[in-house]
Amino acid sequence: MKEIALVGLPNCGKTTLFNALTGEHRTTGNFPGVTVELLSGDITVAEEKLTLTDLPGIYSFPGKTPEEKVTENYLRTQRPDAVLFIADTGALSRSLCLLADLSALGLPTFLACNMIDEVSRDGRQFDAEALARLLRLPVFPLSAARGEGVEKLRAAFSHLPPPIRLTKEKMPAVAAEVLSPPSPHPRADAADRFLLSPVFGIPAFFVILFSVFFLTYRFPGGICADLCTRFFAEPFSATVGQILEKVGCTPFLRRLVVEGVIGGVGNVLCFLPQIFLLFFLLTALEDCGYLSRAVTVFDPILSRAGLSGKAAFPLMLGFGCTVPALMATRTLDTEKERRSTRAAVPYIPCSARCAVFGILSAALFPAKAPAVLFFLYGLSLITAFLVGFFSRGKEKTPLCVELPRWRMPRFGNLCRVAARRSAGFLKKSVSVILVASVALFLARSFDFSFSPVADAAESMLGRTGEFLSPLFTPLGFGAWQAVGALAVGLTAKEAVAGALAVFYPLGIAGCLPPAAALSFLVFVALYPPCVAALSAYRKESGRRFSAFLLFLSQTAVAYLAAFITYRVALVFL
Amino acid sequence: MTAAELKTGELGRVVSLPAEYEARLAGMGLFPGTLFRVFRTDRRTVLLRTDGGFVALGVSLAAHITILPR
Numbered sequence: 001m002k003e004i005a006l007v008g009l010p011n012c013g014k015t016t017l018f019n020a021l022t023g024e025h026r027t028t029g030n031f032p033g034v035t036v037e038l039l040s041g042d043i044t045v046a047e048e049k050l051t052l053t054d055l056p057g058i059y060s061f062p063g064k065t066p067e068e069k070v071t072e073n074y075l076r077t078q079r080p081d082a083v084l085f086i087a088d089t090g091a092l093s094r095s096l097c098l099l100a101d102l103s104a105l106g107l108p109t110f111l112a113c114n115m116i117d118e119v120s121r122d123g124r125q126f127d128a129e130a131l132a133r134l135l136r137l138p139v140f141p142l143s144a145a146r147g148e149g150v151e152k153l154r155a156a157f158s159h160l161p162p163p164i165r166l167t168k169e170k171m172p173a174v175a176a177e178v179l180s181p182p183s184p185h186p187r188a189d190a191a192d193r194f195l196l197s198p199v200f201g202i203p204a205f206f207v208i209l210f211s212v213f214f215l216t217y218r219f220p221g222g223i224c225a226d227l228c229t230r231f232f233a234e235p236f237s238a239t240v241g242q243i244l245e246k247v248g249c250t251p252f253l254r255r256l257v258v259e260g261v262i263g264g265v266g267n268v269l270c271f272l273p274q275i276f277l278l279f280f281l282l283t284a285l286e287d288c289g290y291l292s293r294a295v296t297v298f299d300p301i302l303s304r305a306g307l308s309g310k311a312a313f314p315l316m317l318g319f320g321c322t323v324p325a326l327m328a329t330r331t332l333d334t335e336k337e338r339r340s341t342r343a344a345v346p347y348i349p350c351s352a353r354c355a356v357f358g359i360l361s362a363a364l365f366p367a368k369a370p371a372v373l374f375f376l377y378g379l380s381l382i383t384a385f386l387v388g389f390f391s392r393g394k395e396k397t398p399l400c401v402e403l404p405r406w407r408m409p410r411f412g413n414l415c416r417v418a419a420r421r422s423a424g425f426l427k428k429s430v431s432v433i434l435v436a437s438v439a440l441f442l443a444r445s446f447d448f449s450f451s452p453v454a455d456a457a458e459s460m461l462g463r464t465g466e467f468l469s470p471l472f473t474p475l476g477f478g479a480w481q482a483v484g485a486l487a488v489g490l491t492a493k494e495a496v497a498g499a500l501a502v503f504y505p506l507g508i509a510g511c512l513p514p515a516a517a518l519s520f521l522v523f524v525a526l527y528p529p530c531v532a533a534l535s536a537y538r539k540e541s542g543r544r545f546s547a548f549l550l551f552l553s554q555t556a557v558a559y560l561a562a563f564i565t566y567r568v569a570l571v572f573l
Numbered sequence: 574m575t576a577a578e579l580k581t582g583e584l585g586r587v588v589s590l591p592a593e594y595e596a597r598l599a600g601m602g603l604f605p606g607t608l609f610r611v612f613r614t615d616r617r618t619v620l621l622r623t624d625g626g627f628v629a630l631g632v633s634l635a636a637h638i639t640i641l642p643r
Contacts (some may be wrong), residue, residue, distance in 0.1 A: 029610050058600070059596065059597045059599075059600025060596030060597050060599065060600050060603060061596070063595075064596070064597060091602060091626050093602065093624075094599065094600060094601065094602040094604075094626065097599050097600070098599075098600055098603060103598075172604070172606060172607070182624055192612070192620075192627075193613065196612075196613060196620060196629075197613075198618075200613050292629075295629075296618060296620070296629040299617065299618060299629075299631065300617045300618065303617070303631075378603075398600070398630065398631030398632075398633045398634035399617075399618060399629055399630060399631035399634070400594060400597060400598070400628075400629075400630055400631070400634055401628070401629050402602075402626055402629075403603045403620075403626070403628070403629055404627075404629055405627075417598070476595055513638040
């Protein structure tokens, strides 16, 4: 079976073209470094099966960063039958320089000139035939996002062109001959002047971030979650309880289903509309090209913490989920930068922690919830900054990033990506949290001899929590319920709120005194991430005990911060 | 003269790049001969606009890019 590798600069639309050719729906984005691993898909052309492999984008060949090395090693060792080189037509000269470097491999090459629609919209003239003549290779002008020209390219895969050899020095002149210069973009320039300004850039970032959280947790996201709870979860829970009673289920089984399963998983599922909205808005920020601007704006601040501006990508992804954020550290230039960013990422509050903050601060501090939320976010970010600072390397890598053109995000793509990410959340909720909720319910209902108990304090969980509680008594929350909820949170952060809801059937409000509640929230904000994130951390660091060391260090940091918070809060609250 | 010495709005042409970053900067559209305009500059960051893109550089890196002012 023939194999064709998709190669090109970062953010030139490789994955979009891969999706258009194979019919798959892999993640795309308008910033460099979205693809950090190999993606493969099969297509059939003229009754012949072909494998397409989407490689991480490269700025240079030979490569420098880990994802560039992935591409280089693949091309050198796997030797695909042909290369499909994707050029961003609007930035043709630099694409052709990279193509010239790659031509040293002596592989048959197709040249796809992508984003031809944007070039036409800018009023620029592009002569694909002249380019094919000058380079002596097949050139396909296309728009992968719109699907224009994709079929013609697919049909061409049946005959491989001869290998080429190009001279890099001639490429800028070739590009200038076939593509007219760009016209000015006053509106885009005005947006860049404002968003990249040292005075307005950072406040603008926080306004944008606040708007994302406001839309997610207040209007319309918060209202959707409330409606979901009121008109779906509560009636559903009551109806299931009634049905089980009618069919003659034992009270224990009824409680297991209603309190254990629906109480645990249902509470978290009610946040699904908010999670979808959060992913939708974050994807919109990625797709429009704002993320690279944020990197530039934050570089001066992050460089003080010993991190480069590029660390802003993984740190911002950390607001969604810690696992992809840890994977995105591969796009950083040096191992020292990757290590200090990996150390800081787990302290960024992920969407699950955000949901837990929202639920618990509203329940435990109804009158001061926004202030408590702000405190928790601020504390998490300051801790991430300090961790980055203390784990920084001596050498600093200067900022060197490309800013993509502004693009209008496509509504369909935003919905698709948000739906796929939400489905991942749902899968995790239904699998991990369902198991955790049922296990919790059973651990709360039986003692160590597996005899049912009337008082939950006598149960397995109650006894274990009681055993561990002296450790947490100095932090103010030695109650077995709080300790049990923290333990459950290691499976998935969403489960902390679900566990507390199971442990306190009458409601979480008032279950802890104010100082202890604040200390508990601080511990939740800073203690180790879920098992999936610990596993990703181990994989990315490549060292066997790294996840264990992260677990210990983060627990120590959380413990210290919660202890200080409790002592200070006892004075003021 | 270096790219870090130009002011906002000024034009320059790249003469040479630091060897360690040469390939990477070429991938971003900055290679010897490239004409660029300084979009904005401050004490830490220099934003360069070429006809093929928009590159943000730390001042310490821009100070190693030799240019001819236009």
